[in-house]
Amino acid sequence: MSDPKRNKNSVLADIQTEVWYLTPQEVMRVAAACSxxxxxxxxxxxxxxxxNCPPKHSLPYVSNKSDMQPLKDIVKAQLGETHKLxxxxxxxxxxxxxxxxxREPADTSKAAKVSREPSDDSTASDMEEQASHDPEQHPLMTAPPELLMxxxxxxxxxxxxxxxxKVAAYLGQHLDAPVxxxxxxxxxxxxxxxxxxxHTFINDQDGMEPFLNVVTDTLGGAHVMAHLIHLWRAANAKTDRKKTVGALLDSLCPNGLPEQAHTRFVIVCAKPYEFEAMNxxxxxxxxIRRHPMSLGYCFGAGYKEAANAFYRFDFVMTKxxxxxxxxxxxxxxxxxxPIECGxxxxQVITALEPDYIGMxxxxxxxxLNDVIVATKAVDARAGRVIIEKSSCGLERIDPSAYGRSDVAEYMNPYFFKPASSDDATAGQDAELAVGDHMAVTFQAPPGITVHMKSTLYTYPQVREDCVALVGETEGLEMEAFPFFKAVRMARAxxxxxVKALPVMKAVSDVSELALDKEGRNPAVCEQLKKxxxxxDGKFAAVLGEAGAGDLSHGQKRKLFRKIxxxxxxxxxxxxxDQAPFLK
Structure with missing residues (x-):
């Protein structure tokens, strides 16, 4: 028999725990019914x-503001009235x-499609953001212990x-090898x-008091992990967690969450290691503090909403x-x-409607490690990779940019007309979209060589032998051109x-051209030797002299991409952080 006096948050926590532990067969049946x-x-x-919201509903299937009738109907049809859920x-x-x-009866055999446009114009993430102001309304109030772990x-x-x-030094005696x-x-x-x-430091059998002591002594009692341990203990003991959730939210956003009308910044990344580095x-x-929406997710993975075809991680900046x-x-x-980037x-601009977007x-x-701050991108196929100009202004492509000799021989005699500077297929100038050109007036961090107002050349497949064909303060990559073009198209x-911030790319790939090959440009060869x-010195500084010598150029390159x-x-x-364009 159920206890009618039970706290609703306790019931909601039990619902979430029951969903968590559904069998694979039950998960498959319910998921299919919800499409x-x-x-x-x-x-x-x-x-x-x-x-996700059920069709014709403005609240998610599981929400502390919903009667959850659509979910109840689906569970009844798929699992039966005697099921605990x-x-x-x-x-x-x-x-x-x-x-x-x-309401109209829910379609329990196939709960149609997930509603991506609720009737009150609020998405699930919008409602979560609004609820985050009040601990009573936050999902952490009902998160099961397994999720908190x-x-x-x-x-x-x-x-x-x-x-x-810090933590490794504190644990010292418990370590079998360096951490x-x-x-x-x-x-x-x-x-x-x-x-x-x-029990081990992290376990689900006791209160993890030793682990809490480690975190408190090394990272401080205000660290997000200390709050999460307290929250897990409250959830595991089924005690009230309002105070704990409130303290956690205050530590993340002491000045509150941004109103929806306030400025939103988006930074785009192509690879997981770039995504992790930005986070x-x-x-x-x-x-800058973690947004409660991103609490508990990995910097390298983030989270993905069903309605959006991308992974994300969110922060709050107070200025x-x-x-x-x-x-x-x-x-x-x-x-x-280029295609994936565009x-x-x-998708990001349509879904998030940012005020500023960068990459x-x-x-x-x-x-290596020079940072190219590009306010302009050029399609490298549109007349950039050249070795000479004819008397009538035509350009000849450099065949050394192609590894296959048959391709090089085929292209050798061909000249083509360069695209005009105002041709949208040739280049994208971000300065037109950057607020007052102030996005490149900030103070660069010390110890990093930064090339302001530079240019990135976009090529479908970056080959190292193409690197020699860009300037000393420029870069060759695969996304800047379609990035700026997508921003311009959204504005048009x-x-x-939306306004474009510069695309910032750090050099991780350097040319390994065979410098003694016949026909190489002597000036280019001298530049590359230097x-x-x-x-090589930068590789050695990171890997040590011995380590750098043991790795191939390709292995060094992969290592340096994360750096x-x-x-x-x-x-x-x-x-x-400096945000000069907001002043």
Whole structure:
């Protein structure tokens, strides 16, 4: 028998826990009835329920403001009236006082399509953002212990390198080997037991008091992980968590959340390591805090709403007493390139309607770790990769940019007419869309070589032998041109008055041309030889002399891409933090 006096938050927590532990067969049946795809586990189904609205409804399937009648109808049809989830949903309606309104009967055999445009013009994420102001309305009030444990583990993965060192030094005697990464630290915490304890530091059997002491002593009692441990303990003991949730939200957003009318920034990334670098860079700035929507998600993965075809991570920046919303997005597709970038930027602008949008990443160039702050992008296929001009102004492409000799021989005698400077297919000038040209007047972080107001050349597939064909302070990559073009198209179509920030790419790929090959331009060869000495020194500085010598050029390049992405992210974070265009 259900207890009619039970607190509604307790009932809601039990509903979420029951969804979490549905069998794979039950998950498959319920997900199919809701037209959810790619749902294999209960936790995935729960996320879908919390972020999607049933047809003709303005609240998600699972919400503390909903009567949850559509979900109740589906559970009844798919799992039966004796299933525990159905009984809990009946109990929810009694405990919450939210009785079903008179509506058209729900289609329980196939709950049609997820409503992406609720009738009150509010999306699930909008409602979550509005509810975040009040602890009573926040999803953390009813999150099951299993989800909170996952959040705790993800926050360990999010620790900065310095914080990993602090915790590792504190654990000292418990370590079998040096701990240098957050993933390794998480493994230690899940496998090692504190003295005089029968459970590991991170476990679901006791109150994790030793782990809480580690966090408090090394990171401080105000750290988000300390709050999450307290919250997990309250959820596990089924005690009131309003005070704990309130303290956590206050630590994240002491000045409140931004109103929807306030400025939103979006930074686009192509690769997961670029996405992680940007999130870590924002997380390291004092004026920028984690948005509650992103709490418990990994910097390298983020989260994805069913209605949007991209991953995201959100922050709140406070400037001059105002709060601004920052969102970092990354491609869903495993591939990167001009087409993927154009599609992604268009989707992001349509879904989020940002005021400003920028991009970070890595590129080919001459000097490792130099950051190219590009306010202009050029399609490298439209007359840039040349070796000479004819008397009548025609340009001849450099055949050395192509690895196959048959292609080089075929192209050798061909000249083509360069595109005119105002041709939209040749170049995209971001300065027209950057507020008052102030996006390049910020103070760059110390210790990083930054080339302001530079140019990136976009090529469908970046080859290292093409790098020699761009200038010393320029870069070669695959996304800047379609990025700026997508912004310009959105403005022209009145999708939203978004303004482009510079595209910032750090050099991770440097040319390894065979410098002794017959026919090479002597001046270019001399330039590359000089750059090679410099770049070999940078490799050695990171890997050590022995390590750098053991790796191939390709292995060095892959290693440096993550390092370079961090440089570009640091510069972009400095621009957003200073925000000269908002003054």
């Amino acid at each position: 959810f795809s790619h749902v294999n586990e209960g936790k995935d189904l729960l996320h879908k329920f919390q972020s 159905f009984i809990l949903l009946k109990e929810w309606q009694a405990a919450s006082g939210l009785q079903p309104l008179s 996952e959040f705790i583990e993800n926050e360990v993965k999010n620790l900065s390198e310095d914080n990993v060192k 240098t990464t957050a993933d390794t630290l998480l493994g230690v915490l899940k496998q090692h037991k504190p003295p005089f304890n029968k 870590r860079a924002f997380d390291s700035i004092a004026s 001059g007493g105002k709060a601004y919303h920052l969102t970092v997005t990354r491609f869903v597709a495993k591939l990167q390139g 599609i992604h930027v268009g 970070i990443g890595v590129c080919g160039g001459h000097h 179509a009145d999708v939203c008055p 750059a090679k000495v410099e770049n 370079a992405a961090g440089k570009a992210a640091t510069v972009m974070a400095a621009l957003i």
